[in-house]
Amino acid sequence: MKAVITVVGHDAKGIISKVSTKCAEVSANITEISQTVLKEYFSMIMVVDISDITVPFTDMVDALRRLGEENGLDIRTMHESIFNSMHRI
Amino acid sequence: MLNINDVLETINMIKDENLDIRTITMGISLYDCAGDDTGIVCDRIYDKLTKTAENLVKTGCDIEKELGIPIINKRVSVTPISLVGGRFTPDDYVKIAKALDRAADTLGINFIGGYSALVQKGFSNNSRNLIESIPEALATTGRVCSSVNVASTKAGINMDAVALMGQVIKKTAYLTRDNESIGCAKLVVFANVPEDNPFMAGAFHGVGEAETVINVGVSGPGVVASAVKRAGNCDFSTLAETIKKTAFKITRMGQLVATEASKRLGVPFGIVDLSLAPTPAVGDSVAYILEGMGLEKCGGHGTTAALALLNDAVKKGGVMASSHVGGLSGAFIPVSEDAGMIAAAECGALSLEKLEAMTAVCSVGLDMIAVPGDTSAETICGIIADEISIGVANTKTTAVRVIPAYGKGVGESVSFGGLLGYAPIMKLSPYSCADFIARGGRIPAPIHSLKN
Known part of the structure; x- marks a missing residue:
């Protein structure tokens, strides 16, 4: 089972580190990262394996959302099934 | 493999284009709540709804969070109340409406649909009593939605029901006059009503539906x-x-x-x-x-x-x-x-x-x-x-x-x-149709050949 974490906001130091630390805390394994900085905007899409996470998935979603709020970033964590069902027949 | 453009497209739809799931509506049959004593029927309805749908809101919120898509409403539709057996007067029906309202409150849902009657061909005693009770029911509850099917392609139009609904709508508007006549926003008059509609105010759990069902809008x-x-x-x-x-x-x-x-x-x-x-x-x-x-x-x-x-x-x-x-x-x-x-x-x-x-x-x-x-x-x-x-x-x-x-x-x-x-x-239009409506009776079902 995988989830997609998207992070959008003003660029700052240590964004990737903060998000990946949070993932490590709940034992979510990062399998892919794609990141760009356009002018001062930072955007990142991260695919994580959530098969072995140590907390309920909804708690992980909340924890990352709060991390975003604390750092002025929009962080969304969504189960991969929504993308698969929308874009695959 | 997930494609980045697909991911961005989905997120853009949700974030900037207001994509949402409008409603998860749980249909619940109330046939087994029948009885002659209104108090007992009300208790049965309240107990059945609050037990059957007790996890509806929480489940909806969990799915919303995990998939990252807003699910705006979680709602319940029930068997048309006029079909829940028993000898009920209009006052009895208002009591049932209040039981539905209480159940909706307990469940944490904003609307419950199914305070309904199907009278496309004629009135049963129960459906007439229920229709008469609609203004009072909508004025004394906040979450109950009502609908009446007055016509179908097979049965034609029950113009007596149409005439009655004109009065019911006027009375509902009057009884909820302190609140912009909002009662009328919870009352729909239908032709060919669908029996599995998840949207309010016209939702009800149809006659041929299973015991419980999940419909999504x-x-x-x-x-x-x-x-x-x-x-x-x-x-x-x-x-x-x-x-x-x-x-x-x-x-x-x-x-x-x-x-x-x-x-x-x-x-x-x-x-x-x-x-x-x-x-x-x-x-x-x-x-x-x-x-x-x-x-x-x-x-x-x-x-x-x-x-x-x-x-x-x-x-x-x-x-x-x-x-x-x-x-x-x-x-x-x-x-x-x-x-x-x-x-x-x-x-x-x-x-x-x-x-x-x-x-x-x-x-x-x-x-x-x-x-x-x-x-x-x-x-x-x-x-x-x-x-x-x-x-x-x-x-x-x-x-x-x-x-x-x-x-x-x-x-x-x-x-x-x-x-x-x-x-x-x-x-x-300022011109009257009073004499036309006063005729009463039924407009026959239309022919379905010779189409033009």
């Missing part, structure tokens, strides 16, 4: 409007193709949520309703889709054609995306719940007559339309009869949800707040 006018805008100056074939593809994606999301909700609640999946349901939020309007196709204002000439194209393309795209499609499935054009419709009505571009024509090619009917408070019951009956005839003759669902706003006239408006929005009061 998707939304997404904003997504379609953006797709139409991006398609630019293309021809109609390309435009229809664009809408179909978008509708497919929206509906897949609905199917996923429905399947997930059904699995977690242990309740069979019923249908996905493909309707484009607008909200008063800017960017979530069906009218703006039509204007995006090239109309200066919704309601001008060309509007009916644009709506027909939209409605058809949404269905074609949606049908393949879901295993079972049902409910109303079409574009909604509720005036008060759509920013573009409100604007068009306010500037005079959109008239009641044009709305009536538009309902011939889309779901669902004359919806959330405010009319002057001094409109006679007979004129309201005339509005209902006209709209219902369109449904009966064309073998489709049509409905009327009008609000004769007590104490208000043309030029004023009513505001309900929330998803119900606000509506400018529309002008009606």
Whole structure:
């Protein structure tokens, strides 16, 4: 089972580190990262394996959302099934 | 493998284009709550609803969080209350309405549908008593929604029911006069009513439905409007193709949520309703889709054609995306719940007559339309009869949800707040149809050959 974490906001130091630390805390394994900085905007899409996470998935979603709020970033964590069902027949 | 562009497209739909799941509606049968003692029936209904749907809201919230898609409403529809056995007076029915309201409160849902009667061919004692109790029931509850089916293509139109509904709507408006006559916003008069509709106020759990069922209503006018805008100056074939593809994606999301909700609640999946349901939020309007196709204002000439194209393309795209499609499935054009419709009505571009024509090619009917408070019951009956005839003759669902706003006239408006929005009061024809309505009886079912 995988989830997609998207992070959008003003660029700052240590964004990737903060998000990946949070993932490590709940034992979510990062399998892919794609990141760009356009002018001062930072955007990142991260695919994580959530098969072995140590907390309920909804708690992980909340924890990352709060991390975003604390750092002025929009962080969304969504189960991969929504993308698969929308874009695959 | 996930494609980055797909991920960004989905997130953009949710974040900037107001894509959401409008409702997860759990249908619950109340046949086994029958009884002669009203108190016992009320207790049975309350207990059954609060037990059967106890995890509905929590499950909805969990799915919302995990998939990252807003699920706006979690609701319950029940067996038409007039079919729950027992000898009930109108006062008894009001008590049942209050039990439904209490159950909705306990469950944490904003609306419960099914305070309904099916009288397309005639009244049973129970259905007549229930209809008589509607004004009081809607005035003394906050969450109960009511609907009455007065006609079908097979049975024709029960004009006695139409005549009665004119009075019921007037009385409901009067009893809720301190609150913009809001009772009428929770009351729908139908022809060919669908029995698995998840959308309020017309939802109920149909006669042939299973014990419990999960139906889901998707939304997404904003997504379609953006797709139409991006398609630019293309021809109609390309435009229809664009809408179909978008509708497919929206509906897949609905199917996923429905399947997930059904699995977690242990309740069979019923249908996905493909309707484009607008909200008063800017960017979530069906009218703006039509204007995006090239109309200066919704309601001008060309509007009916644009709506027909939209409605058809949404269905074609949606049908393949879901295993079972049902409910109303079409574009909604509720005036008060759509920013573009409100604007068009306010500037005079959109008239009641044009709305009536538009309902011939889309779901669902004359919806959330405010009319002057001094409109006679007979004129309201005339509005209902006209709209219902369109449904009966064309073998489709049509409905009327009008609000004769007590104490208000043309030029004023009513505001309900929330998803119900606000509506400018529309002008009606000043000429009477009282003698026509007074005839009573039934209009025979239409012929279905010799089509023209």
